[in-house]
Amino acid sequence: MRRHLKILLIYYRASLLTQVEYRANFGASFALSLLWPCWIVSLLSVFFYHTSSLGGWSFNEAMMVLGMYDIFIGLQETILAPNLQQVTEHIQKGTLDFVLLKPANGQFLATITSCNLTRLFDVAIGFGLVVAGLYRLGRVPSFLEIAAFAVMLPAGTVIVYSIWLLTTSMAFWFVRIDNFGEIFYAFYETGRFPVTVYQPWLRLILTYVIPIAFLTTFPAATLLGKISPQVVAGSVGIAAVLFYLSHRFWNYAIRFYSSASS
Amino acid sequence: MKKFLAEFRACWNLVLEYRLQVFIWILTIVLPLIMLAVWLSIAAGGPVAGYDRTRFIAYYLAALIVRNMTGMWFIWEMDSEMRLGALSFRLLKPMNPIVHYMALALSSRPIRLLILVPMSVLAVAWIPGLNWATDFSSLLLFAVSLVGAWTILFLMQYTIGLAGFWITRTIGLNDAWFFTYSLTSGYLVPLDLFPPVVREVLAYLPFRYTMSFPVEILTNRVSGIAIFQGIAMQWIWSAAIYLVYQWVWKRGLRRYSAVGA
Numbered sequence: 001m002r003r004h005l006k007i008l009l010i011y012y013r014a015s016l017l018t019q020v021e022y023r024a025n026f027g028a029s030f031a032l033s034l035l036w037p038c039w040i041v042s043l044l045s046v047f048f049y050h051t052s053s054l055g056g057w058s059f060n061e062a063m064m065v066l067g068m069y070d071i072f073i074g075l076q077e078t079i080l081a082p083n084l085q086q087v088t089e090h091i092q093k094g095t096l097d098f099v100l101l102k103p104a105n106g107q108f109l110a111t112i113t114s115c116n117l118t119r120l121f122d123v124a125i126g127f128g129l130v131v132a133g134l135y136r137l138g139r140v141p142s143f144l145e146i147a148a149f150a151v152m153l154p155a156g157t158v159i160v161y162s163i164w165l166l167t168t169s170m171a172f173w174f175v176r177i178d179n180f181g182e183i184f185y186a187f188y189e190t191g192r193f194p195v196t197v198y199q200p201w202l203r204l205i206l207t208y209v210i211p212i213a214f215l216t217t218f219p220a221a222t223l224l225g226k227i228s229p230q231v232v233a234g235s236v237g238i239a240a241v242l243f244y245l246s247h248r249f250w251n252y253a254i255r256f257y258s259s260a261s262s
Numbered sequence: 263m264k265k266f267l268a269e270f271r272a273c274w275n276l277v278l279e280y281r282l283q284v285f286i287w288i289l290t291i292v293l294p295l296i297m298l299a300v301w302l303s304i305a306a307g308g309p310v311a312g313y314d315r316t317r318f319i320a321y322y323l324a325a326l327i328v329r330n331m332t333g334m335w336f337i338w339e340m341d342s343e344m345r346l347g348a349l350s351f352r353l354l355k356p357m358n359p360i361v362h363y364m365a366l367a368l369s370s371r372p373i374r375l376l377i378l379v380p381m382s383v384l385a386v387a388w389i390p391g392l393n394w395a396t397d398f399s400s401l402l403l404f405a406v407s408l409v410g411a412w413t414i415l416f417l418m419q420y421t422i423g424l425a426g427f428w429i430t431r432t433i434g435l436n437d438a439w440f441f442t443y444s445l446t447s448g449y450l451v452p453l454d455l456f457p458p459v460v461r462e463v464l465a466y467l468p469f470r471y472t473m474s475f476p477v478e479i480l481t482n483r484v485s486g487i488a489i490f491q492g493i494a495m496q497w498i499w500s501a502a503i504y505l506v507y508q509w510v511w512k513r514g515l516r517r518y519s520a521v522g523a
Contacts (some may be wrong), residue, residue: 004396012507028431029434029436031434032434032437032438033439035437035438036441039444043445043450043451046451046455047300047301047455048454049455049456049457050304050310050311051304051307051310054300054303054304055303067273068357111288156397186292189292189293189296190292190296192296193296197299197300197303198299198301198303199302199303202299257325
């Protein structure tokens with residue numbers, strides 16, 4: 001475990017060093033990260049120009065859901081998407097051997113070691129929106145609520161990671177995988193708004209099949225004191241099950257890998 | 263024209279090769295559908311600014327059709343070609359690179375039409391109260407308005423792509439453009455739902471004519487002289503952006519050859 005952490009640190013430092021070299025790009029990423037929240041908050045304002053509640057959520061509460069969306073999109077773009085692209089490229093070119101040969105867990109090396117740190121801005125802005133929502137509501141979450149939130153955040157990260165790993169593993173059969181990532185984004189888009197706003201059938205899918213609700217709606221609801229302990233436990237359970245399944249699937253899929261040299 | 267046709271055929275082959283990708287692009291035009299879902303939930307409590315549930319559905323389905331016939335993503339390819347220097351080879355060919363990108367931006371239309379036309383017929387047949395224009399003259403004007411919308415969008419996108427002469431990544435600039443387009447064109451929110459002041463301003467900007475205006479024709483929301491005014495606005499804007507394009511192209515080319523020599 002400690003060895004893996006050390007490896008991770010070395011990889012991330014290398015990524016950071018290459019990225020700060022392109023200073024203009026770094027600045028532009030930051031500016032864009034600021035742009036998108038403005039965009040989505042304007043959309044939200046249009047809804048609230050005509051209504052006072054979105055599926056039972058007020059403007060400030062819905063803003064917190066948007067914040068959660070930004071946090072997870074930031075995490076995905078920081079550590080998941082870059083690796084997905086890299087693994088796909090390795091598979092296409094048959095060079096995954098170089099990764100698998102290294103003396104550490106193959107799944108670990110292939111799926112989390114590269115990162116795009118510029119997108120951490122999104123995570124920061126997401127937290128900003130969440131705090132802004134709470135501040136405007138004049139609400140201070142209790143210690144228990146914050147603790148539950150602190151559990152749901154890593155659980156959500158594991159859920160997203162597992163879904164990405166499932167889609168990435170499919171690259172062993174379908175070489176042009178980048179499209180599968182797009183499909184996940186399509187579902188993830190629904191996470192911008194509270195899940196209660198959608199039609200019942202869609203709400204069911206987003207809770208139990210592709211658990212987007214556990215990423216954005218439920219953590220925000222936790223801070224608002226609107227959630228039961230069962231949901232927190234459920235989020236941990238779903239994360240564990242998905243992680244196990246995706247790990248098994250990766251190990252199964254890798255057997256279908258045909259290297260360039262063999 | 264012959265050059266264009268040859269390029270078109272080449273790009274068309276590329277599209278067929280990745281038809282799965284095209285299908286998925288169609289599939290991933292999701293955000294408008296999510297907006298529709300949210301509006302439907304709001305409209306369950308009564309019409310919103312005159313929009314009841316059927317009218318929302320009619321609007322967003324029409325918007326999806328317009329988006330599919332006018333949406334283009336060639337700027338990604340342009341960005342990488344300019345950065346990696348592939349543009350130099352294009353410049354050696356005896357034609358303006360704009361022809362290639364025009365072909366690229368048009369090449370997926372036939373396959374999209376093949377999917378969209380039956381889908382629209384089914385929508386009109388199955389969804390009661392859709393109230394889309396079905397008479398020949400309206401559909402003809404709708405097609406004309408699509409050409410205008412496409413032209414404005416293409417010239418805008420191409421000019422943004424040409425900014426690559428000065429900056430290394432044009433994708434960021436394109437994101438800022440999409441930000442404005444998606445909010446002000448009617449792609450994500452029907453313009454009728456904006457406050458009146460905002461609506462008045464938007465009537466003068468080009469974005470309305472790339473999305474909302476064709477949708478209005480298809481959904482029978484605009485008629486008579488207003489249609490011709492809208493089409494005129496489309497071509498006034500196209501001409502204006504074309505002038506900007508020419509200016510940027512000349513300046514950029516001079517700069518490019520200065521660096522390359």
